[in-house]
Amino acid sequence: MKKIILMTIACLLLFSTQAFAHTGLESSNPAQGSTIIEAVNEITLTYMTKIEETSSFKLVNASDESMDVTNLSVNDNVMTGTVETNLKNGPYKIVWKIVGIDGHPIEGEVDFVLNAPIVEEVKEDTATETVEEPEVTEEEPVVEETTSAEVEEDKGSNTGLIIAIVVVLAAAVWFMTRRKNK
CATH class of the missing domain: 1.20.5 (Single alpha-helices involved in coiled-coils or other helix-helix interfaces)
Known part of the structure; x- marks a missing residue:
């Protein structure tokens, strides 16, 4: 017995x-550790369960300055926001704070690098036209530590x-x- x-x-x-x-981050756009080669207009965070309306996130650059994010909305397990400013190339971090369906507050981060081609103005010459190709450089993928939200992604x-x-x-x-x- x-x-x-x-x-x-x-x-x-x-x-x-x-x-x-507790609930954790299921996916994000931009994705964790990714290098984005086009402008970021919208951020989407998808969680494993429904999240409360009081959930939020902010976008910060390498200098820890907040970028303008508007139209923040929560719909079931998806939180979205619109990036209003043109972001400069470099590392960024989405810092999110949610309240899960069980009422517990949970925090996490999504790191990504913006490496969009720089569009230069084309000077028109009446004799000959030359178009300069924007220079795109490849960066090594950034290896990030696993956050607690990723560990909970079962x-x-x-x-x-x-x-x-x-x-x-x-x-x-x-x-x-x-x-x-x-």
Whole structure:
């Protein structure tokens, strides 16, 4: 009987971390660690569960200056905002703060690099026309540390947990009734 109780407790403790996990960032546009080669007009953050209307984010540059983001909206598990300013090339960070459906506040960051081609004005010469190609340089991908939101990105459902609990409980009942019959 003691073994059954210990096994049941061990299984519950083993699987309990998955059951109590908070919502996390499922995807983002721009994506984490990406290098963007065109202007950023809209930011979209998609979460694993529904988020509250009080959730928000801000866009900051390498100098930790906030960029203008307007039309911030939350629809179910998606938060979007419009970037109003023309961003200069360089590293940026989306700093988000959400309230999950369970009421817990969660924070995270999405880092990306903007490396859009610089469009130079073309000077027209009546004798000959020359068009200069914008210079595009490739940058090494930035290796970022894994944030806690990425660790929580387990997209599986709780079906496995429920099945495991039912199996453990059924085994416990079977052992108890078997022992009483002897």
